[in-house]
Amino acid sequence: xxxxxxxxxxxxxxxxxxxxxxxxxxxxxxxxxxxxxxxxxxxxxxxxxxxxxxxxxxxxxxxxxxxxxxxxxxxxxxxxxxxxxxxxxxxxxxxxxxxxxxxxxxxxxxxxxxxxxxxxxxxxxxxxxxxxxxxxxxxxxxxxxxxxxxxxxxxxxxxxxxxxxxxxxxxxxxxxxxxxxxxxxxxxxxxxxxxxxx
Amino acid sequence: xxxxxxxxxxxxxxxxxxxxxxxxxxxxxxxxxxxxxxxxxxxxxxxxxxxxxxxxxxxxxxxxxxxxxxxxxxxxxxxxxxxxxxxxxxxxxxxxxxxxxxxxxxxxxxxxxxxxxxxxxxxxxxxxxxxxxxxxxxxxxxxxxxxxxxxxxxxxxxxxxxxxxxxxxxxxxxxxxxxxxxxxxxxxxxxxxxxxxx
Numbered sequence: 001x002x003x004x005x006x007x008x009x010x011x012x013x014x015x016x017x018x019x020x021x022x023x024x025x026x027x028x029x030x031x032x033x034x035x036x037x038x039x040x041x042x043x044x045x046x047x048x049x050x051x052x053x054x055x056x057x058x059x060x061x062x063x064x065x066x067x068x069x070x071x072x073x074x075x076x077x078x079x080x081x082x083x084x085x086x087x088x089x090x091x092x093x094x095x096x097x098x099x100x101x102x103x104x105x106x107x108x109x110x111x112x113x114x115x116x117x118x119x120x121x122x123x124x125x126x127x128x129x130x131x132x133x134x135x136x137x138x139x140x141x142x143x144x145x146x147x148x149x150x151x152x153x154x155x156x157x158x159x160x161x162x163x164x165x166x167x168x169x170x171x172x173x174x175x176x177x178x179x180x181x182x183x184x185x186x187x188x189x190x191x192x193x194x195x196x197x198x
Numbered sequence: 199x200x201x202x203x204x205x206x207x208x209x210x211x212x213x214x215x216x217x218x219x220x221x222x223x224x225x226x227x228x229x230x231x232x233x234x235x236x237x238x239x240x241x242x243x244x245x246x247x248x249x250x251x252x253x254x255x256x257x258x259x260x261x262x263x264x265x266x267x268x269x270x271x272x273x274x275x276x277x278x279x280x281x282x283x284x285x286x287x288x289x290x291x292x293x294x295x296x297x298x299x300x301x302x303x304x305x306x307x308x309x310x311x312x313x314x315x316x317x318x319x320x321x322x323x324x325x326x327x328x329x330x331x332x333x334x335x336x337x338x339x340x341x342x343x344x345x346x347x348x349x350x351x352x353x354x355x356x357x358x359x360x361x362x363x364x365x366x367x368x369x370x371x372x373x374x375x376x377x378x379x380x381x382x383x384x385x386x387x388x389x390x391x392x393x394x395x396x
Contacts, residue, residue: 044255170256184384190270
């Protein structure tokens with residue numbers, strides 16, 4: 001079993017999207033397995049404030065910086081989803097439902113759901129988008145719809161969000177390695193410098 | 199005349215300190231001259247919120263991340279000044295007074311004032327610390343004290359703070375190159391990648 005790194009993210013997060021498309025490369029470079037952990041960053045903003053979209057200067061910077069960061073990451077076609085900032089509850093629930101029945105498919109779903117919204121123009125909060133992405137991975141539409149409404153799945157997302165915040169996680173992406181947190185897609189270089197096998 | 203890059207910072211900012219010790223190296227790598235621009239980030243926090251010290255999770259992360267970032271920057275002995283978070287008004291005024299009478303000394307003062315507080319245990323808001331640093335650069339104590347109280351110097355700091363915010367600057371450090379802003383010490387690598395002569 002390789003050691004792990006935990007990838008905390010929110011499906012509505014621009015830098016979470018960039019991280020989702022590059023994390024596998026980082027994981028290979030440092031020889032770790034990624035544990036994907038979507039959570040609801042809105043709960044952090046509700047509790048502590050700090051939402052970038054509430055800060056006009058930070059919001060303007062983020063719009064510019066996201067385009068630049070996407071270009072440098074080889075994802076120049078990326079765009080904010082039409083419903084940004086949107087609730088990530090639906091894709092997060094589909095993720096945890098998949099993880100409960102077919103663990104290997106959950107990360108595939110997350111990568112593809114991010115692409116559907118940030119490269120394909122779909123809405124993050126649009127249930128049809130999440131359903132189509134999961135269908136394309138071979139799951140039945142009716143099962144997806146039932147799965148994402150299961151009380152255990154809803155509880156799981158709530159629990160994962162509380163557990164992330166209890167550990168001090170407040171951003172997206174945050175990569176946690178051996179208990180140490182790295183906040184931001186712009187820290188991938190630091191992680192690689194610290195953990196690449198010599 | 200080489201092209202310039204503008205370095206916006208607050209003397210009470212941990213990542214501003216790290217940037218102050220590394221910006222000359224970055225400037226050499228990309229062939230630009232640094233324009234040092236201290237401003238009062240507290241005015242940004244007062245207007246828009248977002249002070250990291252008001253966010254318990256962000257504050258805890260910053261304390262841990264600053265130690266790690268300082269270590270990786272070869273500044274492992276760095277510590278938060280005893281009065282953190284403190285007013286940066288005094289060193290900022292000494293800076294603009296120096297810039298008005300001996301432009302080349304202003305950046306030397308900024309580098310050394312940061313070191314006095316973040317490596318030497320002095321308080322950012324302690325007038326004696328700023329006076330001693332300027333004295334060590336060859337200026338008379340009485341002139342420093344008179345200079346930092348000049349109405350034109352006080353106006354200058356107010357004006358520079360307003361001008362920074364009017365341009366959308368809200369963090370420390372922010373590096374501005376040809377009108378494009380880069381927020382954070384962790385963006386030095388991105389700047390180098392984008393601007394290093396080929």
